[in-house]
Amino acid sequence: MSDQLKATMILDKSYEISDVDKRIYGSFIEHLGRAVYGGIYEPGHPKADKQGFRTDVMELVKSLKVPIVRYPGGNMVSAYNWEDGVGPKKERPRRLELAWRTIETNEVGTNEFADWARKINAEVMMAVNLGTRGVEAARNLIEYTNHPKGTYWSDLRRSHGYEDPHSIKTWCLGNEMDGPWQVGQKTAEEYGKIAKETGKAMKLVDPSIELVACGSSHTEMPTFPEYDATTLDIAYDQVDYISLHRYYGNKSNDPANYLAKNMDMTHFIKTVTSTCDYIKAKHRSKKTINLSFDEWNVWYHSNDQDKEIDPWTIAPPQLEDVYNFEDALLVGSMLITLLQYADRVKMACMAQLVNVIAPIMTENEGRAWKQTIFYPYMHTSIYGRGTSLKPILSSPKYDSKDFTDVPYIDSAAVFNKEEETVTLFLINKHLDEDIPLQADVRSFEGYTLVEHTVLENEDLKAVNTAQRESVKPHNRGEATLKDGKLEAFLKKTSWNVIRLKK
Ligand code: AHR
Numbered sequence: 022m023s024d025q026l027k028a029t030m031i032l033d034k035s036y037e038i039s040d041v042d043k044r045i046y047g048s049f050i051e052h053l054g055r056a057v058y059g060g061i062y063e064p065g066h067p068k069a070d071k072q073g074f075r076t077d078v079m080e081l082v083k084s085l086k087v088p089i090v091r092y093p094g095g096n097m098v099s100a101y102n103w104e105d106g107v108g109p110k111k112e113r114p115r116r117l118e119l120a121w122r123t124i125e126t127n128e129v130g131t132n133e134f135a136d137w138a139r140k141i142n143a144e145v146m147m148a149v150n151l152g153t154r155g156v157e158a159a160r161n162l163i164e165y166t167n168h169p170k171g172t173y174w175s176d177l178r179r180s181h182g183y184e185d186p187h188s189i190k191t192w193c194l195g196n197e198m199d200g201p202w203q204v205g206q207k208t209a210e211e212y213g214k215i216a217k218e219t220g221k222a223m224k225l226v227d228p229s230i231e232l233v234a235c236g237s238s239h240t241e242m243p244t245f246p247e248y249d250a251t252t253l254d255i256a257y258d259q260v261d262y263i264s265l266h267r268y269y270g271n272k273s274n275d276p277a278n279y280l281a282k283n284m285d286m287t288h289f290i291k292t293v294t295s296t297c298d299y300i301k302a303k304h305r306s307k308k309t310i311n312l313s314f315d316e317w318n319v320w321y322h323s324n325d326q327d328k329e330i331d332p333w334t335i336a337p338p339q340l341e342d343v344y345n346f347e348d349a350l351l352v353g354s355m356l357i358t359l360l361q362y363a364d365r366v367k368m369a370c371m372a373q374l375v376n377v378i379a380p381i382m383t384e385n386e387g388r389a390w391k392q393t394i395f396y397p398y399m400h401t402s403i404y405g406r407g408t409s410l411k412p413i414l415s416s417p418k419y420d421s422k423d424f425t426d427v428p429y430i431d432s433a434a435v436f437n438k439e440e441e442t443v444t445l446f447l448i449n450k451h452l453d454e455d456i457p458l459q460a461d462v463r464s465f466e467g468y469t470l471v472e473h474t475v476l477e478n479e480d481l482k483a484v485n486t487a488q489r490e491s492v493k494p495h496n497r498g499e500a501t502l503k504d505g506k507l508e509a510f511l512k513k514t515s516w517n518v519i520r521l522k523k
């Protein structure tokens with residue numbers, strides 16, 4: 022190990038960024054591939070409950086403590102008729118699903134999904150179709166889901182066996198409407214107008230809801246960030262959040278560059294935050310628009326195999342990325358980034374949850390298991406609730422193909438005042454060197470070390486399968502805490518969770 026490589030930190034309980042909105046640990050289930058059919062729902066499976074939901078999958082989802090799940094898409098929502106998915110199952114139509122070119126049987130729809138979300142203790146984040154549809158379908162849907170009774174749509178829900186409204190609070194106004202891949206793609210002016218009018222009607226039905234407007238699909242869109250600015254300029258008073266989506270990959274097999282990609286996520290968050298605040302200033306508004314990073318993950322492993330899939334089949338294995346150890350590290354870095362911007366990122370969804378670019382995989386009729394990325398997601402979701410603190414970190418840096426001054430160490434810290442715990446999340450991105458960390462944590466007087474959990478592996482390409490879990494955390498990290506001085510040895514390419522408690 023070279024002498025220069027060491028990191029120092031000051032962590033003080035008064036360096037608060039913001040309370041963490043637990044919804045940043047959200048996820049996403051789209052009618053895509055085997056996310057629904059063969060993922061969360063498989064009536065013939067030995068572990069299916071009476072409704073056909075797989076209890077083995079539910080147990081894994083519950084261990085992630087997912088607070089909110091976005092549904093039913095994604096690209097799929099832009100040509101979806103929600104009415105197809107309610108009422109007696111035998112009468113539900115089969116449709117061509119245009120986004121992913123499959124057959125949608127509609128066996129699962131709004132009510133079943135709301136049931137499933139209740140079973141896993143999560144809220145639903147519902148998206149409405151602003152591709153092929155608009156104000157009318159959206160206001161009918163929210164009357165169906167949220168109005169108590171005594172009207173056409175609410176009574177229809179009751180006739181379908183759901184006496185109580187689902188009271189869905191968070192709604193997405195369409196999905197990635199700037200994308201040429203979207204059915205019903207819209208210019209910013211077209212989208213701003215339909216988002217404004219749809220949002221207005223939906224809030225007339227239920228003023229307690231919160232609305233998420235689409236921004237640019239990602240940072241490389243040619244209209245980024247103008248699309249976001251124009252949309253907000255038109256729909257500012259109706260919406261509460263703007264949506265961001267971002268996926269990364271390592272096609273060129275350059276791990277140093279790959280592990281730096283959360284710097285692009287930081288740039289994305291900062292730019293969209295500035296855009297929101299510019300429109301706020303322009304409107305002389307008191308209202309702040311916050312960020313919903315409602316699709317993020319690694320996505321590239323399955324790209325080639327997806328090209329081989331025949332169209333118009335039911336629930337084919339699409340977007341089934343098998344994640345390796347380096348993916349888990351980048352996912353950890355992305356979670357750290359979300360915590361670093363907890364003052365503006367109030368919702369985020371790991372996309373997706375089961376089988377489709379997911380932390381959980383299943384076999385039809387068979388097993389369910391944890392992918393490598395499951396672990397950083399679980400650790401942050403469980404221990405990352407409270408107040409996000411700003412660690413003052415001095416880390417050695419490197420340059421990569423696309424980034425300069427990449428800190429080898431990324432860190433976030435969350436202080437839970439009620440439970441009197443503080444948790445540090447740390448990544449060492451160095452491909453060859455362990456890096457010692459010295460942290461001054463004197464403001465946490467009376468705290469002791471609970472554990473130092475580490476996710477590490479000699480092989481960056483190691484994966485988990487149904488048969489073998491090669492990448493899993495251990496609690497043998499060697500952090501020590503004495504007289505307010507925390508010392509830890511951060512192994513090369515490792516994810517670390519260091520927990521202190523009073
Ligand atoms: O999550 C997979 C797809 O990625 C979603 O359907 C879409 O919104 C995004 O492009």
